[in-house]
Ligand code: ADP
């Protein structure tokens with residue numbers, strides 16, 4: 262008996278082959294079955310999507326399925342529905358989304374290799390049912406939050422400052438879900454797993470004794486392919502009761518999914534920036550609704566979208582239920598554990614070219630002498646963003662990008678942070694031969710050096726000189742480097758930590774009593790309307806690094822502080838920060854967004870194009886827009902298409918980049934428009950265009 266099947270395979274993004282392809286099989290195969298099929302001259306992994314439509318059954322051309330991976334249960338309907346929705350919403354093919362959602366090694370192994378792999382991993386189910394590990398008595402606020410979550414409904418937005426006990430609520434909600442049903446599974450998503458090793462440790466500590474070591478699985482891109490396959494299989498088979506992962510884990514196959522937690526839900530890294538540009542947070546909400554799992558989004562500074570959707574007055578559509586954790590756990594009458602006092606330094610009143618104002622420097626020195634730690638951050642790595650010749654005006658431009666190469670002093674290189682182009686620093690100015698070319702501006706490397714000079718006479722309580730360390734993408738390139746550097750900070754071996762926003766996120770530093778943002782103003786003048794939102798959340802998160810350990814702080818008599826050096830001390834953003842008042846900041850931003858017709862009051866998409874020349878890239882976009890108008894496609898009267906413009910960094914690696922913004926006040930109309938536009942874009946075979954892509958709900962404009 263011949264069966265005709267429609268099978269999802271990863272087709273090249275630019276072939277117009279959007280849907281699954283048709284194959285023959287001698288026996289029927291259930292939807293979701295993993296198979297190996299021929300594609301061109303290769304054999305590739307595919308997922309059976311269903312029966313092929315009658316008119317696709319062209320006996321001569323259809324090729325047979327090569328092998329069935331029957332050691333793995335078919336992917337269930339919920340998973341397929343998620344893939345289907347994602348493909349449709351983000352304007353990609355089902356095959357691309359489905360295959361990208363599977364672990365890379367699954368694509369590489371043939372049926373025999375896979376069978377061997379599956380045999381190997383059978384074994385210990387772990388010491389399930391061991392004693393319940395000790396856990397803290399919930400505060401009344403946590404109890405109320407937990408009760409609200411377990412009573413159903415949602416999605417929930419758990420709003421609470423760092424240290425307010427959100428993670429403990431996730432742990433208990435997970436515990437309840439897992440106890441309620443032996444097949445239940447919980448998905449916990451975090452922005453970047455290696456930045457939050459403590460969260461993973463807490464989940465393992467809590468659940469491994471109950472369900473065994475296999476029960477907690479991680480899924481992120483830092484894992485090797487065999488590790489990822491193993492974790493994926495454990496989730497798919499239901500052995501992994503808890504999956505902890507980054508954005509990719511939203512696609513994990515979890516047949517028993519009962520709860521999804523999205524921690525730090527505002528974090529931009531939940532948005533995939535290539536291929537299918539999905540938002541893992543938004544897909545988590547969709548997935549939870551579709552399969553009946555509870556969804557908890559947590560943050561101290563929610564995205565303005567989530568804040569708006571959870572507005573108690575219902576003006577955001579009442580789509581989310583907001584739950585607030587008002588205080589830090591363990592806040593005492595003595596003030597220990599309280600949020601740090603925010604101190605602004607008006608840089609207009611400081612001598613010109615000041616990097617560390619005198620009062621900030623004194624405050625850091627005082628802490629070093631007392632044996633407390635400080636953290637200083639600046640959002641720019643390297644030594645200086647530009648090298649410059651004062652004689653002829655030469656600057657260290659990248660020959661391939663419209664950007665400067667950054668000076669890294671440690672190996673005396675000029676490195677382009679966009680294309681990677683790296684060269685030794687020239688001995689003399691390439692323009693005029695001047696020997697005196699100087700760094701302009703500063704990055705973390707220079708900040709560290711400068712701080713070392715300024716604090717050279719300061720002693721720790723043990724009489725030793727101050728110890729300064731730096732953590733950023735440059736110091737953490739080697740595997741395990743971040744972990745060992747963090748361990749040093751935790752062990753108290755570091756007095757002052759200098760770094761990029763990497764250090765402001767997530768870490769549970771116990772002894773930091775001072776956090777300083779030395780130059781955060783750039784974001785206030787950015788052309789990206791989300792820049793203030795991101796800055797506020799970064800500063801709040803950074804502030805949350807201080808005074809984490811209430812008991813230690815109280816014993817020490819330490820008062821924690823957050824310092825902000827700014828030329829705009831009266832900016833509403835800093836005023837809200839001073840009072841740790843996210844709701845005030847959000848209210849002000851939402852008014853601005855509403856007046857300006859921006860998300861969440863408007864829905865957006867971008868069409869991006871890359872070409873050898875900027876003209877070609879823009880011409881493609883404008884012509885595509887004209888096509889939509891000429892053919893009067895569905896929704897074209899409702900959407901606004903703006904003229905094509907170059908990206909902020911318009912040339913990267915000799916490729917010119919342009920984009921067109923598309924706006925609509927209705928998500929559904931925008932979706933209809935994009936769906937109708939796709940075929941026109943594919944039909945426009947423009948040889949000058951290297952690639953184009955649609956970004957739905959873009960985060961950076
Ligand atoms: P958040 O996730 O909001 O930053 P956490 O859940 O990490 O907050 O809690 C902050 C600190 O307080 C952690 O060290 C945690 O172990 C502790 N903690 C949380 N809930 C309680 C509680 N009910 N009783 C005592 N300590 C708690």
Ligand code: ZN
Nearest residue numbers: 650653690693
């Ligand atoms: Zn010169």
Ligand code: ZN
Nearest residue numbers: 659662677680
């Ligand atoms: Zn470059």
